[in-house]
Amino acid sequence: EAQVTQNPRYLITVTGKKLTVTCSQNMNHEYMSWYRQDPGLGLRQIYYSMNVEVTDKGDVPEGYKVSRKEKRNFPLILESPSPNQTSLYFCASSSYSGPVTYEQYFGPGTRLTVT
Amino acid sequence: TQLLEQSPQFLSIQEGENLTVYCNSSSVFSSLQWYRQEPGEGPVLLVTVVTGGEVKKLKRLTFQFGDARKDSSLHITAAQPGDTGLYLCAGGDSRSMEYGNKLVFGAGTILRVKS
Numbered sequence: 001e002a003q004v005t006q007n008p009r010y011l012i013t014v015t016g017k018k019l020t021v022t023c024s025q026n027m028n029h030e031y032m033s034w035y036r037q038d039p040g041l042g043l044r045q046i047y048y049s050m051n052v053e054v055t056d057k058g059d060v061p062e063g064y065k066v067s068r069k070e071k072r073n074f075p076l077i078l079e080s081p082s083p084n085q086t087s088l089y090f091c092a093s094s095s096y097s098g099p100v101t102y103e104q105y106f107g108p109g110t111r112l113t114v115t
Numbered sequence: 116t117q118l119l120e121q122s123p124q125f126l127s128i129q130e131g132e133n134l135t136v137y138c139n140s141s142s143v144f145s146s147l148q149w150y151r152q153e154p155g156e157g158p159v160l161l162v163t164v165v166t167g168g169e170v171k172k173l174k175r176l177t178f179q180f181g182d183a184r185k186d187s188s189l190h191i192t193a194a195q196p197g198d199t200g201l202y203l204c205a206g207g208d209s210r211s212m213e214y215g216n217k218l219v220f221g222a223g224t225i226l227r228v229k230s
Contacts, residue, residue: 004157035220040124042203043158043220058217090157102207103148104218106157 002027004107006091012113013081021076021110023091031094031102032074033058034066036087037109043090049074081114088112117142119206121221129229131193136202136224139186144206147180147187148218152201161189194228201225 004025013019025032033048035058045058049068063085065077074093078085091107119140128134138147146165150158162171164180164187171178175198177190187204202224208217 040222042119042121042222043205043218045217048217092157103160103163104158106159108155108157 002105004091004093004105006089006107006110008110009108010111012115014115015082016080019078019081019112021078021089021091021112023074023076023107024072025074025091025093025105026072027093027095027105028071029093029095029105030071032068033092033104034064034074034076035090035092036060036085037090038087046076046089081112083114086112086114117144117206117208117219119204119219119221121202121204121224123224124222125225125227127227127229128194130195132228134191134194134226136189136204136226137186138188138204138221140206141185142206143184144208144219145184146207147184148205148207149178149187149189150203150205152203152223158201158203191226194226196228196230199226199228 007022030051034046035043037043044060046064047058047066049055052068052071055066055068089110092104094102094104122137148163149161151161152158162178167182167184169180175192179188204221205218
């Protein structure tokens, strides 16, 4: 089954404690990205990757890091989480077959609370 | 910065009623997508429209892309409780060849259909 998986699904942590949210896709997609979803703000892109070892900032990258060492994995790293990073996080992947015909496949989400 | 405004933010209707959700911008988009998101899950693509004036139908759902590719609408005929969810529009960045599959999301419309 084609899917994007994220772990953990729920996480409660304290300010400053480094954490990693994993993301994996089994569709051999080139493009992967991370979004955060906050009430009234919709989905905002944090980082994206167009292929292995190619990553770039999205609209709200501050406080986050990513890496793309393998095509299927795209972990999101919070080196020193703060309460304003409490949010619902989604990983997404898509093939890169052109500028207008792509479909993004989303993971089930990770609800992060930073106290 | 490209922005998409969705209206209404919240819609509560009775089963069998018709409804329209709007997605507007002052920017031109290369394509427009509509996603549906259910609680505890990631967004799932419903449709992609790419040509100004394009109309697509998916059973009881009708999607339209504005002639100038700045706005879109989603019309649901005879809504059913199973249509309940968060509906998100997303515009393909007009510079997407350079920025990969970047999408700009609206804040979403929460639809509740009561039986």
